[in-house]
Amino acid sequence: MNIGEIARRAGVSRSTVSYALSGKRPVSDDTRRKIQQVIDELGYRPNATARALANGRTSTIGLVFPPAGNHYTGMQLDFIGSVVEAAAAYDYDVLLSPSGVDSDRSFQRLLGERRVDGAILMEIRLEDDRAEHLAALDFPFVAIGRTAQPDGGWWVGLDHTALAAACVHHLADLGHRRVAFVNRPEQLLRAGYESAHRGLDGFTKAAAERGLTVRTYCCGDDAASGQACVERILHDDPATTALVTLNEAALGGLFRGLAQSGRHVPRDFSVTGVVASRWAETVTPQLTAADVPAEEMGRRAVELLVERLDQPDGPPRHHLLAPPISLRASTGPAGTAT
Amino acid sequence: MNIGEIARRAGVSRSTVSYALSGKRPVSDDTRRKIQQVIDELGYRPNATARALANGRTSTIGLVFPPAGNHYTGMQLDFIGSVVEAAAAYDYDVLLSPSGVDSDRSFQRLLGERRVDGAILMEIRLEDDRAEHLAALDFPFVAIGRTAQPDGGWWVGLDHTALAAACVHHLADLGHRRVAFVNRPEQLLRAGYESAHRGLDGFTKAAAERGLTVRTYCCGDDAASGQACVERILHDDPATTALVTLNEAALGGLFRGLAQSGRHVPRDFSVTGVVASRWAETVTPQLTAADVPAEEMGRRAVELLVERLDQPDGPPRHHLLAPPISLRASTGPAGTAT
DNA sequence: CACTTCACGCGAACCGGTTCGACGACCGGT
DNA sequence: ACCGGTCGTCGAACCGGTTCGCGTGAAGTG
Structure with missing residues (x-):
């Protein structure tokens, strides 16, 4: 069921069928109708591969x-x-x-x-x-x-730089002085992932600007790593009162880690970061975050x-x-x- | 840079190049080497579209x-x-x-x-x-x-039927008598989604077998709907002590709803269902569930x-x-x- | 040395579209 | 009656591969 078959049944040439379909050259109403009728009868659809080969675009x-x-x-x-x-x-x-x-x-x-x-x-x-x-x-x-x-x-x-900085300012405005940063996994940072680097930069610079005491961490993309990361943070500096994260997948684990160490969010500890809204809304309490659009x-x-x-x-x-x-x-x- | 160009530079015909590449006919070592050399020089790769057209498979x-x-x-x-x-x-x-x-x-x-x-x-x-x-x-x-x-x-x-039933039996074994079922959204159930139907069936039949008192709910695929759904469940029957869910996306909302109504999981209320393990692990406490593979x-x-x-x-x-x-x-x- | 056998390579046709140049029919104008 | 232009259509070439049938030269055989 190809264009030749349509042409044969409509009693015209292949090129005419092509033109009737594409409209790139005028075709008389009579022929167009006849062709259309045959096409409808047979349920013909032009082959995408052949078309792609002919006009050099795969769509x-x-x-x-x-x-x-x-x-x-x-x-x-x-x-x-x-x-x-x-x-x-x-x-x-x-x-x-x-x-x-x-x-x-x-x-x-x-x-x-x-x-x-x-x-x-x-x-x-x-x-x-x-x-x-x-x-x-x-x-x-x-x-x-x-x-x-x-x-x-x-x-x-x-703009991860600006977003991470905005998170820092938000926390600093609330009075937080000791803040941790939870980044994507270390291997991604080392590989040079843009979000991980610029986010870290933005965080570090804004924190310096505001005179905050900070520690930065890399964290695997899963809940268990998030939980472990919180344990490290609180072990390294128990006086930490807030964290900023770019790591959406670890979010649930971060919250679990905080809960298990007895920190209540947001009373004892604040969490923010850069996360798509659907996921920010799945944790309890819902995450204050720059919503990734x-x-x-x-x-x-x-x-x-x-x-x-x-x-x-x-x-x-x-x-x-x-x-x-x-x-x-x-x-x-x-x-x-x- | 097509097969003809390769053939020309290697001083052979197009078909020979094709055979050298596909191995569908023998080609002498000399020619094969010559062809391969030209291909390597030019970085030639056969055009997928043309190939698809010729052999009728798009891969x-x-x-x-x-x-x-x-x-x-x-x-x-x-x-x-x-x-x-x-x-x-x-x-x-x-x-x-x-x-x-x-x-x-x-x-x-x-x-x-x-x-x-x-x-x-x-x-x-x-x-x-x-x-x-x-x-x-x-x-x-x-x-x-x-x-x-x-x-x-x-x-x-x-096997959603069996999985939902297994969840029911698990809860019944733990002594739960009043159990709710949180399904996918109503529009999906009405549209006849298989998982929603068979899951509901399995739940209902197993619950009847075990003599449980049940209510079934549909719930939107997001956290807010999950939270609302829990409120409905506890409003309809405050004595409910457990729920089974197929709704992965609502999971976070379900937990939030339970927390906000003062139910502690798992002390006051049990939650289980059919959920991929990565997502089961993001909630706190981690979800006992049939892990969707x-x-x-x-x-x-x-x-x-x-x-x-x-x-x-x-x-x-x-x-x-x-x-x-x-x-x-x-x-x-x-x-x-x- | 003539005859088969085989390995190797070539040319042409084909997959199903698009597009270009050309051609015949029909038109109006002088 | 002739000419020029327009409209609608056709045939052929092309896109870049694959595959079939055949020819050719070299090797093997009696």
Whole structure:
């Protein structure tokens, strides 16, 4: 059931069917109707692969997401969902590509074999070989996050520096003096993950500005690590009264650790950080946090990518988002425990 | 940089290059080396689209996931990750397809336009028009969950009936007599979602067997709904001492509701259900639950689909999984509060 | 030395679309 | 009656691979 079959049954040539479908050349009403009728009868749909080969575009974008096996955070799920939805609105499909252990291989699949027209790179690193590689090939992509050289690139990022700083100021304003920072896992920090680095920077600088006593920690992406991390924090400095975290997946564990050490949140201890709202709301008390706008980021990334694909020579664009802190219930004035 | 270019530079014909690459016909060592050398120099990779057109297989599978806009649960994320990983091991890519509002349209894209060789259908319903449609077309797919007519189909399912029953027995063994059931949202139940129905069935039958007094509730897929649901439960019957839930996303809200009504878990109130272990571990106390083996389900679904694609005439296969209940800390003997 | 056998490589056709150049029919104008 | 232009359609080439049938030269055999 291909275009030739339709042409045969409608008594016209293949090209006429093609033009009737695409509208790129005029076709008389009579022929168009006849063709449409045959198409409806047979339920014909043009083969996407053949079309892709002919016009050199796959109408597919690649979503390169973090190593599987590692834990996914909730934010990533929301993000993937919104990318798929936004892409559908522009008539693009989304192909998932794990950039895991075998990242070269899947990268080759996507790019070398031309399976996709463009890509969205999640979990960017400051020195990101994937991004450099794509940039060198002039392959259209949008990064989620800024590399160390954000100029001239296409990206959608969260201003982790500003957000972490905002958390610090929020706590300092409440009177907290001894504050801990719970980062993503150490291996990610060492690998140069942007959020981990800039978040740490923002935290450290703002804390220095406000004269706070701080300690910083790395924490695995799961509840058990969160719990262990709190134990370390309170062991290292029992007078700590607040923490800032970027680690969504450890959140439940952080709260459990605090509860088990007898700290009541927010009376004895305040918790805040950068977390998607759905997840901030799952803990008790609900987390006061800068809400990661995962849905918006996904949508914007797709918009940018589509724009880049449509106008390959347009100037690079980006969005740096800095959502405000949503006050919920996990922070309170320090000193009640002093 | 196509196969013709390689052929030209290596001084052979296009078909020889093709055979050298695929190994489907013998090629002399000399020519093979020469060709390989040119390929390495130019970094050539065969175009996936052209290959797909020629041999009629896209090497891509479609993952049809639940309506976006609705909340995703953590289990789904793990599942998607493991599907991508398992598919990569078989040299398949994964194309995401939202079966949302415009489900016909995206269905047409995937199947009508032949973008994928096969599909995995998530969140199956008892009477599932998508599954029926695919079955009628004889299109290779694997369902996650059983329809009302599971015979003759390919699927990977969780035995929600047995799991919910196991939860009931666990609670009954602990002495609980008044137990609530927290299901997925009402619209999903009405739409005929398999897990919601079979879970409810299993719960109801086991409760009747054990002579328990029960109430069943539907609950939105978010923390706020969970909290509201607990309030309803305790309002309807303040003597309720335990609940069973299938609703992963509401879990945090359920715990908050219990805390706010003064119930201590597990001393005053027991909670159990069917939840992926990562999420069961994020609440405090950690949830005693039948751990949804999302990773295994994803892997098996891919294995089944690949098998079906390789041997289209083989007999249908399926896996019905019934993981045991993992004892954690959210259930305890009833009666202390009596 | 003539004859088969085999290994190797080539050319052409094909997958199912898109697109370009050309051509015939019909029109109105002089 | 002839000419130029427009409209609608057709055939052929092309996208980049795969695959089938056949030809050719070298090796093996009696």
